Amino acid sequence: MNKKKVSANTNDCNSSDSNYTMEHADLMIIVKLCKLMNASFNYDLLLQDIMNYCTDVMNVEGASVLLYDEQSNKLIFHLATGDKSEKIKKIFLDCDEGIAGWVFNNNATILSNNLDTDNRFCSRVDNATGFKTKSILAVPLLIGNKVIGIFELVNKKSNTGFTDRDQYLSEGLAAQIALAVERLRLIHENIAKSRLATIGETVAGLAHYIKNILTGLEGGKTIIDKALPKNNYDIVNSIWPIIHNGLNRISTLTLNMLEFSKDRKPDYTLQSIESVITEVIQLYKNKAEFEHITLKSIVDETITPFYFDKTGVFRCLLNLISNSFDALSKVESPKIFICAEQTEKDVIIELTDNGCGMSEESIKKIMMSTLFSSKGSRGTGLGLPVTRKIIQEHNGKLYIKSELNKGTTFTMILPKNFKPDYIE
Ligand SMILES: Nc1ncnc2c1ncn2[C@@H]1O[C@H](COP(=O)(O)OP(=O)(O)O)[C@@H](O)[C@H]1O
Ligand SMILES: [Mg+2]
Structure with missing residues (x-):
């Protein structure tokens, strides 16, 4: 989905090209995040660490990442911090629902310090979690021109509410978060592909294995075919464990292959x-x-x-x-x-x-x-x-x-x- 960068034309929204001039402290925040991104190979945990870091440095009650899921065509909370983080992670949003939906569709940041008068805000998440969102800063996560999700900061813990500086910084943080998310996705994709490739390489071996079992089953079937018309159940009983064993082996193989190749x-x-x-x-x-x-x-x-x-x-x-x-x-x-x-x-x-x-x-x-x-x-x-x-x-x-x-x-x-x- 290619999106045009549009500036949100409401009072609460600013484009990222504001007049804000970056200060040394801001640069340090971004530099620290870059260092954090390379601190661990456990990328699932790393993303959570990044969220905790953002919550801390941006002085907010909670931070979250929603990712677009192509299969369900929904926005899914992937990461969250704050009191209600576990509850929030079970919530799916429609792609045009709430502030996140707006950011997703318009590829623009929303900064809103007064949600009571913001008709893009949808209270469904608050109702489900018991959290009260008062202010929000929501930034698109971009890979190239494609919006892959939304980075949200909620409830600035200072009287000023979210400022131009917060928007500037959060867009910088979002750029790094998008890279971390993409890196994690590529790693998972690679693991799945290499597992499939391994199975592909050994198809000949697996085929031999299956052929062996089928030979046993065929033999058993022939004997049972001959025994049944004569009501010779002793033979049927004696052959049954072989067939049973063969079916078990095929079932184990199939389940193992499924388990191995799929996530x-x-x-x-x-x-x-x-x-x-x-x-x-x-x-x-x-x-x-x-x-x-x-x-x-x-x-x-x-x-x-x-x-x-x-x-x-x-x-x-x-x-x-x-x-x-x-x-x-x-x-x-x-x-x-x-x-x-x-x-x-x-x-x-x-x-x-x-x-x-x-x-x-x-x-x-x-x-x-x-x-x-x-x-x-x-x-x-x-x-x-x-x-x-x-x-x-x-x-x-x-x-x-x-x-x-x-x-x-x-x-x-x-x-x-x-x-x-x-x-x-
Ligand atoms: N308990 C065991 N004792 C001896 N060798 C074992 C044992 N478990 C696994 N192995 C070895 O590990 C190999 C791989 O096991 P596995 O992945 O289950 O494949 P498979 O049983 O189809 O050969 C076996 O072929 C065998 O050489
Ligand atoms: Mg085995």
């Missing part, structure tokens, strides 16, 4: 980790019995429910446990233990097996996040990258300890206080 929005809810571990154990109980593997879990009962994505963590445990089963195929007295305990800040889940273990070289390849599998066409190399991705989405960590021919321990660390923005 899925995890569904964080207050959950008990014990129930997830119990479900995993239940699912693998029969297989463990059949393969004479000791499968046990020890969960600290004092672990209280905490926020995590149940489907995601369940998938992590399935990926880890299925690897342990694979590693135990030629081992005497095979064992798998899942232990969960907690520290003040984290829940720690350990999955240990006494299987074939890994060489240092294998561990290095796994750590490099490429799709590495030592299982030929019986593996995809997707399990661990997906597991790591899900854990990272929780701000958690995954550690590997392994010794060749001795066994392996995977340690998942999930922060207990991890609470995504949209949960109050």
